[in-house]
Amino acid sequence: MNKSPLARLGGSWTWHLLYGLLSIAAGVTAVSWPGPTLVIVAVILGVQLIATGLFRLVGSASLGETGTARTLTAVLGVVSLVLGLYAVRHILITVLALGLLVGVYWIVDGFTAVFAAIDHPGLPGRGWIVFIGLLSVLAGLTLLVRPESSLLTLSFLAGLWLIMLGAMQLGLARRIRYLDRPV
Secondary structure (H helix, E strand, O other): OOOOHHHHHHOOHHHHHHHHHHHHHHHHHHHHOOOOOHHHHHHHHHHHHHHHHHHHHHHHHOOOOOOHHHHHHHHHHHHHHHHHHHHHHOHHHHHHHHHHHHHHHHHHHHHHHHHHHHHOOOOOOHHHHHHHHHHHHHHHHHHHHOOOOOHHHHHHHHHHHHHHHHHHHHHHHHHHHHHHOOO
């Protein structure tokens, strides 16, 4: 077991709780104001990508010494950070390319979640991780195959996805907290 402070943080139930709450807050905001705040949604998604990048980088440290899932999680963390910083810096381009960016990201993120679950049979909430991962892949493919979807629909779907992601993280935090209790 990796005992570094970063690895302990990545395995902490409070880390998952905070990430889940941030995801739900971002999702509720995106669903509540899909039209008038499309620019804000682009910023929120940029910030969410930055938070996800940090979450993935910290999480990769808690996945053990080596492995495909750890490498993919770390690479996805870096990609997410770069995309998030770019999205926040170039708002107009982000609004125009939001469907493509989010579609590709959801596909990669979904496959990473599925591979992490396959790579770690003892992972708490493994079934939910696979389910959300496959749902993320399906949502990403839908955005890439149906580009005529409006940006309003995209912001609404992004909000729903973030709410589901946040709920899954809250469940995972609860499960980790329960498993960490002394017997």
